[in-house]
Amino acid sequence: MTHLQCVNCQKHFPLFELRFECDCEGLLEVIHEAEGLRDLPQLAEKRLTSRIPADRSGVWRFREAVVPLEEKEIVTQLEGRTGFHAVESLQKWTGSPGLFIKHEGENPTGSFKDRGMTAAVSVAKRLGMPLLACASTGNTSSALSSYAARAGLKSVVFLPSGKVSLGKMAQTLGYGAHVLAVKGDFDDAMQIVRDLAKAGEVYMVNSLNPFRIEGQKTIIWDILQDMNWQAPDWIVVPGGNLGNTSAFGKAIEEAFEWGWIDKKPRLATIQAAGANPFYKSFLNGFSSLQSIQAETIATAIRIGNPVNFSRASRAIINTRGIVGQVSDKEILAAKAVIDRSGLGCEPASAATLAGLKLMVQAGLVKKEDKVVAVLTGSMLKDTDAIMKSQNLTVEEVEADAKAIKLSLDSLRSKH
Ligand code: F0G
Numbered sequence: 561m562t563h564l565q566c567v568n569c570q571k572h573f574p575l576f577e578l579r580f581e582c583d584c585e586g587l588l589e590v591i592h593e594a595e596g597l598r599d600l601p602q603l604a605e606k607r608l609t610s611r612i613p614a615d616r617s618g619v620w621r622f623r624e625a626v627v628p629l630e631e632k633e634i635v636t637q638l639e640g641r642t643g644f645h646a647v648e649s650l651q652k653w654t655g656s657p658g659l660f661i662k663h664e665g666e667n668p669t670g671s672f673k674d675r676g677m678t679a680a681v682s683v684a685k686r687l688g689m690p691l692l693a694c695a696s697t698g699n700t701s702s703a704l705s706s707y708a709a710r711a712g713l714k715s716v717v718f719l720p721s722g723k724v725s726l727g728k729m730a731q732t733l734g735y736g737a738h739v740l741a742v743k744g745d746f747d748d749a750m751q752i753v754r755d756l757a758k759a760g761e762v763y764m765v766n767s768l769n770p771f772r773i774e775g776q777k778t779i780i781w782d783i784l785q786d787m788n789w790q791a792p793d794w795i796v797v798p799g800g801n802l803g804n805t806s807a808f809g810k811a812i813e814e815a816f817e818w819g820w821i822d823k824k825p826r827l828a829t830i831q832a833a834g835a836n837p838f839y840k841s842f843l844n845g846f847s848s849l850q851s852i853q854a855e856t857i858a859t860a861i862r863i864g865n866p867v868n869f870s871r872a873s874r875a876i877i878n879t880r881g882i883v884g885q886v887s888d889k890e891i892l893a894a895k896a897v898i899d900r901s902g903l904g905c906e907p908a909s910a911a912t913l914a915g916l917k918l919m920v921q922a923g924l925v926k927k928e929d930k931v932v933a934v935l936t937g938s939m940l941k942d943t944d945a946i947m948k949s950q951n952l953t954v955e956e957v958e959a960d961a962k963a964i965k966l967s968l969d970s971l972r973s974k975h
Contacts, residue, residue, distance in 0.1 A: 561575070561593065562575050562590060562591065562592050562593065562627075562628055563575050563590075563591055564577060564579075564588045564589070564590060564591070564770060565588065565589055565590075565591045566581075566582035566584060566586040566587070566588060567586050567587045567588070567589055567870055567871055567874070568582065568584055568585075568586030568587075568870070569582060569584045569586055571583070571584070572591075573588065575590065575627075575628075576683070576686070576687060578687060578763075580754075580757055580758070580764055580768050580769060581768070586870070587768065587770075587868070587870060587871055588770045589770050589773065589810065589871065590627070590770050590771070590773070590774050592625055592814070594817065594818050596624065597624060597625050597818050598818050598819055598820075600622060600624060600625055600818075600820075601784075601785065601789055601820050603624075604621045604622055604781075604785060605785070607621045608621070612631065613631075613634075613636050613638060614631045614634050614636060616638050616641070617634075617636045617638050617639055617640055617641070617678065618639060618640020618641050618642065618675070618778060618782050619636070619639055619640045619675050619678050619679065619775050619778045620634055620636060620678070621640075621778075622778050622781050625814065625818075626679060626774045626775060626777070626778065627679050627682065627683060627771055627774055627775075629682055629683075629686065633682055633685070633686050634678070634682050635678060635681045635682045635685055635707055635710055635711045636678050636682075637668040637674065637678070637706070637707070637710060638668070639667050639668055639674035639675055639677075639678050640667065640674070640675050640778055640779075640782060641666075642662060642663055642664050642665075642666040642667060642782070643661075643662075643663045643666055644660055644661070644662055644663075644783065644786035644787075645660065645661040645662075645663060645903065646659070646660055646661075647659075647661055647901050647902075647903060649897065649900070649901045650897065650898065650901050650903075650913060650933075653894075653897050653913070653917065654913055654916045654917045654920055654933075655917065655920040655921070655927075656916060656920050656925055656927075656929065656931050657927060658792075658793075658927075658928065658929050658930040658931055659916070659931045659932075659933060660786075660787075660792070660930070660931070660932050660933075661903060661932075661933055661934075661935055662779065662782070662783050662786070662932055662933070662934045662935070663903060663905070663935045664779060664934055664935060664936050664937070665904075665905055665906070665909065665935055665936065665937045665938030665939070665941070666938070668706065669699075669702045669703050669706045669731065669735075670699075670702070670731075670937060670938035670940060670941055671699040671702070671703065671906075671936060671937040671938065671941065672699075672776065672779060672804065672934070672936045672937070673699045673700050673702070673703035674703050674706075674707070675775045675776050675778055675779060676703075676767065676771075676772035676773065676774075676775040676776040676803065676807070677700070677703035677704055677706075677707045677765065677772070677775065678707060678775055679771040679772060679774050679775030680765040680769050680771045680772045680775065681704070681707040681708060681710075681711050681713070681765065682711075682771075683771045684711070684713065684763045684765065685711045685713065687763070689713070689763035690713070690714060691713075691714050691715070691716060691761070691762050691763065692704060692708050692713055692714065692715045692716075692762065692763050692765055693715065693716045693717065693718070693753050693756060693757070693762035693763065693764055693765070694715075694717055694718070694753060694764065694765050694766050695717075695718045695719075695742075695746060695749035695750040695752065695753045695766060696717055696718070696719055696724075696732075696746075696749070696766075697719070697720065697723070697724060697728075697746050697800070697859055697860045697861070697862060697863070698719065698724040698725055698728025698729065698732065698859070698860065698941070699728060699860055699936075699937055699941065700717075700765070700766065700767075701717035701719060701724075701728070701732040701737060701739070702728055702731040702732050702735070704717060704732075704737060704765055705717065705731070705732045705733075705734075705735035705736060705737035706731075706735040708735075708736075708737065709735045709736050714738075715736075715737040715738070716737065716738045716739075716740065716762065717732055717737045717738070717739055717740065718740050718742050718749035718750075718752055718753055719732075719739060719740070719741050719742065719749065720741075720742060720744060720745045720746045720748070720749055720862075721741035721742055721743050721744070722741070723745065723746075723859055723862060724859065725859060725906075725941060725942040725943075725944065725945075726943075726944070727940060727941050727942060727943060728941055728942075745853075745854065745862070745864070746801075746854075746862060746863050746864075747851065747854075747863065747864050747865040750766065750801075750865075750867060753766060754768070754867075766801070766803075766867070767801055767802075767803025767804075767806070767807075767867070767868055768867055768868070772803060772807075773803060773806055773807045773810060773871075774807075775807075776803060776804055776807035776808075777807045777808070777810055777811035777814070778811070779804070779807070779808070779811070779934060780795070780807075780808050780811035780812060780815070781811055781815065781820075783795070783932050783934075784815060784820065784821060787930075787932075789820055789821055790821075790930075791815075791821040791822075791823050791824065791825045792825050792929075792930035792931060792932045793825060793826065793925075793926075793929040793930050793931060794825060794826050794827075794828055794916075794919075794925055794929060794930075794931045794932070795808060795812075795825045795826070795827055795828070795931075795932050795934065796828045796830060796912045796913075796915060796916050796919075796931065796932070796933045796934065797827070797828070797829055797830070797912060797933075797934045797936070798829070798830050798831070798858075798860075798861055798908050798909060798911040798912055798915075798934075798936055799829035799830065799831050799838055799861065799866070799872070799883070800831075800835065800860060800861030800862075800863040800866065800908065801863050801866045801867055801868060802829070802838060802866040802867075802868035802869060802871070802872035803868050804934075804936070805827065805829045805838075805868070805871075805872040805875050805876070806868045806871035806872045806874075806875055808827055808875060809827060809871070809872070809874060809875020809876070809878055809879060810871075810875070812824050812825060812827070812875075812878075812879055813878060824878075824879050824880075825879065825932075826879050826880050826881050826882070827875055827876060827879040827881035827882075828881055828882050828883070828884060828915060828916070828919060829872070829876065829881070829882075829883045829884070830883075830884045830885070830886060830911045830912055830914070830915030830916075831861065831883065831884070831885050831886075831911070832854075832856035832857075832858045832861055832862075832885070832886065832887075832888065832891060832908075832911060833856070833885045833886060833887045833888070834854060834855040834856040834862075834888065835852070835854035835855070835856045835858075835861055835862050835863055835864060836852070836885045837849055837850060837851055837852050837864060837865065837866060838866055838869070838872065838873075838883050839883045839884065839885040840852075841869070841873065841883075842873075842876065842882070842883035846873040846876075846877070849865075849866075849869045851864050851865035852864040852865075856888055856891075857888040857891060857892065857907055857945065857948070858888070858891055858906075858907040858908040858910075858911060859907075859908075859942070860906060860907070860908035860936070860937060860941075861908045861911070882919075882924065884915040884918060884919065885915075886911050886914040886915050886918065890914040890917075890918075891907050891908075891910050891911050891914050892907065892910070892945075892948060892949040893914065893949075894910040894911070894912075894913040894914035894917070895907055895909075895910035895945065895946075895949040896949045896950045897913070898910055898913060898935070899939060899946060899949065899950065900950075903935065903939075904938070904939030904940075905935040905936075905937060905938065905939055906936075906937035906938065906939060906941040906942045906945065907942060907945045907949070908936060908937060909934075909935040909936045909937050910935075912933040912934060912935065912936075913933055916931065916933055955967060
């Protein structure tokens with residue numbers, strides 16, 4: 561039977577027991593029985609052409625290995641139908657000819673969070689939870705607000721005051737969540753939500769919630785399906801609270817154990833240098849995690865005390881992965897190139913390509929390697945950052961044909 565299990569002491573709990581940690585305070589994860597899952601890739605392939613919403617979702621296409629819910633229990637917005645792109649300009653810029661981009665910013669609310677949120681909100685609805693909550697740097701809150709609205713549930717979100725992009729704030733408000741701007745940082749907001757969840761006041765949908773991880777796992781399976789189940793050499797992802805790193809590690813382990821792939825890709829998590837506790841811990845062999853006061857232009861990953869440390873370090877170790885860091889300047893340079901490629905992304909996402917470029921320079925990634933970089937959020941999530949990463953101007957022009965002709969002539973003469 562699918563059940564919850566503590567990552568520290570391995571104690572078991574029923575799958576839908578209302579709890580977010582073990583009695584020993586260890587994180588919980590969903591454990592699936594391998595039986596019946598070995599042929600899931602073939603079933604998922606068939607579902608690509610189905611008209612049933614749960615089949616068309618890039619999360620629920622794999623539902624037997626995500627959360628075993630009935631189709632009618634699933635709250636879906638057809639998330640996870642995201643693009644897999646080979647972009648020459650980005651292959652050249654990073655020095656990695658075998659690079660593919662998985663753009664999770666193409667999800668319904670513009671970030672990868674929809675994949676985890678469809679799972680967490682579906683479970684919350686099944687459990688009859690009246691009030692859903694999260695701490696967020698803006699993307700989780702947008703996803704929660706949207707999925708809660710679709711499920712007809714109330715949501716409250718705790719954001720670090722003044723540190724969330726206007727686009728994300730407006731989106732979260734627009735879908736209807738109650739927004740509390742906490743006078744503190746993300747880590748303070750996270751602690752508040754953990755305490756409220758423990759006291760039974762709210763149902764927490766941060767990535768401490770094991771069902772969030774189950775939904776986000778499907779980013780990896782979707783990539784593997786995009787690659788016809790031939791695993792790449794590397795998968796590169798940005799890291800903040802480390803929910804994705806944890807989910808990716810679990811997805812890779814399971815795909816390998818169930819015989820879906822015959823080699824494990826290596827995982828590279830990239831942090832912003834101003835928000836790098838995981839990177840520092842990697843340098844000391846993950847012997848400890850020192851929380852820090854985080855600061856970076858990539859506000860999505862401005863996190864100094866990642867709650868998924870234990871699961872995420874295991875993911876890096878088990879995949880022979882690495883953790884890297886990049887400066888804000890490197891993030892903005894990568895973002896400008898990604899924007900100009902026509903794909904576009906928000907700053908946190910650009911950390912992946914900035915990190916990959918350094919990995920190529922260091923000889924860690926070889927020319928012949930197949931690499932998948934995950935872009936986590938859409939360009940429109942942070943329009944301020946677009947203006948900061950490039951020297952952009954709008955030319956004002958008189959509304960007459962002569963002035964416009966002059967402007968077009970000067971445009972044509974430019975390289
Ligand atoms: N990229 C984007 C665009 C994000 O919004 C986040 C996290 C990350 C990367 C980092 O992912 O936490 O799984 O390591 N955003 C959270 C939020 C914290 O509240 O939206 P992680």
